[in-house]
Ligand SMILES: [Zn+2]
């Protein structure tokens with residue numbers, strides 16, 4: 269990693285710590301890997317990463333911590349943000365023993381088993397670099413563990429498999445040649461798939477494969493031609509996207525994130541709802557959550573007119589109330605477990 273890939277505290281605008289403790293024996297442990305939390309962050313633009321790190325620090329310092337809790341933070345664009353740094357005790361690992369013996373590196377990703385932010389090659393490379401630095405400059409021992417190895421937590425989510433497979437061991441080969449596991453979203457590769465003329469690109473194959481997995485009849489040949497365009501148009505229509513036959517960022521992402529709906533007969537009653545996200549959508553005040561977009565998108569597919577913008581406001585509440593009345597649910601304007609479930613399982617009438 270070149271120096272320009274390390275973002276110092278001054279560069280990201282850190283607040284000064286309230287207190288610094290050097291009470292750490294990392295040689296008796298090593299490095300614990302974390303992620304930010306249970307909701308996907310969906311950061312595509314690196315310009316947003318510094319402000320996220322500042323907000324993490326503010327949350328920690330406004331709570332019980334002397335500083336941002338982590339030693340370093342890594343973003344999916346391959347940058348490392350300096351947290352407490354070398355030789356400083358962390359507050360992130362959950363127990364006194366774990367904070368005695370482990371540094372903490374945190375990925376700026378999140379999610380749960382149903383939706384994880386994509387784990388990019390740049391992110392895994394940045395974490396490997398952090399581990400190497402904490403060993404050579406910070407005296408860390410050989411262990412690389414997940415937060416959940418130290419205390420009861422789901423952290424670090426999707427990254428735990430990488431911890432277990434040794435992916436964060438410095439010096440292991442970078443992993444671009446490894447295809448992502450089937451069904452795992454990969455970030456939009458930046459090429460618009462369109463026709464005519466035929467777009468030939470590896471990402472056309474990835475998209476075709478994913479559409480096939482969703483149940484569309486489409487060849488997987490890496491050439492985006494007439495048939496691919498027709499599938500794209502039908503998909504965009506079904507999902508309430510801009511219907512232009514071009515796979516751009518929004519249509520690409522929807523191929524992984526939009527709920528799979530039934531074929532043309534419109535009977536979706538056999539579909540399973542995605543797990544309820546555990547957050548009540550209420551208004552007022554606004555509820556902002558990635559799962560709001562999932563619900564709004566689903567309601568659009570059912571024929572309701574509302575924006576899928578991830579913000580549960582007055583229009584979403586109106587739709588919710590009307591839907592609850594129509595389906596004989598408690599009409600309280602709140603999307604809780606029963607209303608969430610019915611958005612997938614109640615018959616479209
Ligand atoms: Zn953690």
Ligand SMILES: [Zn+2]
Pocket residue numbers: 313314315317343344345346347
């Ligand atoms: Zn970034």
